[in-house]
Amino acid sequence: MTAKKRSKKPPKAKRTRSHVLRVDLASILSIDHDCDGCLRGEPCCCSAYEVCVTTAELERIIPVLPGAARFCPHLETGGGYDNIFDEVEPGLFAIDTDDEGLCLLAFRSGRKVRCSLHAAAATLGLTLAKVKPKACLLWPMAFSEGKEVLSLIDDALVFRCNTLRRGRSSSFFPAFVNAVDAVYGKGIGGLLEQETARGALLAVVSCRR
Ligand code: SF4
Ligand code: SF4
Secondary structure (H helix, E strand, O other): OOOOOEEEOOOOOOOOOOEEEEEEHHHHHOEEEOOOOOOOOOOOOOOOEEEEEEHHHHHHHHHHHHHHHOOOHHHEEOOEEOOOEEEEEOOEEEEOEOOOOOEOOEEEEOOEEEEHHHHHHHHHOOOHHHHOOHHHHHOOEEEOOOOOEEEEOOOHHHOOOEEEOOOOOOOOOOHHHHHHHHHHOOOHHHHHHHHHHOOOOEEEEEEOO
16 A cells, blocks of 8 residues: 555543543534445545554454355455454554455445455344444544544545435434444444534434443
């Protein structure tokens, strides 16, 4: 790869079980988002970023690798698994990519990019929150480190699945509430819906991580 990728990076694990989350509702309400998988050559969230996982996420992903390898046979090498993760700083691991810059955990089905962790979770009856990186669950939202702020990524409109809404909206795109519930705890998405219904552009909620 020539250009340095932007990173899709989770904040370091926190010791506390709950913390304050600030949500930039206005930015998230400004788009519609609907993933139907990318074709080769299209800007894709599985190749546009360096995706990083924490040690805790890595420990959840490793047991699922046999299931993921059913969709990504390239992960298996001589009785083990390819070198999928590179430690980029203590406690933070980047998922390696192929020659085209695509995440090693991605595969193509019907010519569209799919996530093998997502597919393995469905096969094994696991929730996505148990296996997918937080950064991937939330995309096209991003979160800042430190005081966590959730907002729309800056380059959202580069991707075909994100479209700008006309005028002001008070309802999120359909996948948003499920993604927020999966990452921050059940009910958080509903709280944010209540905030938007009363016209708030920024919300502050207490959540589990
Ligand atoms: S860029 Fe959009 S359509 Fe492509 S895989 Fe990511 S979410 Fe799906
Ligand atoms: S882990 Fe899955 S969703 Fe995330 S970048 Fe890799 S293939 Fe895409």
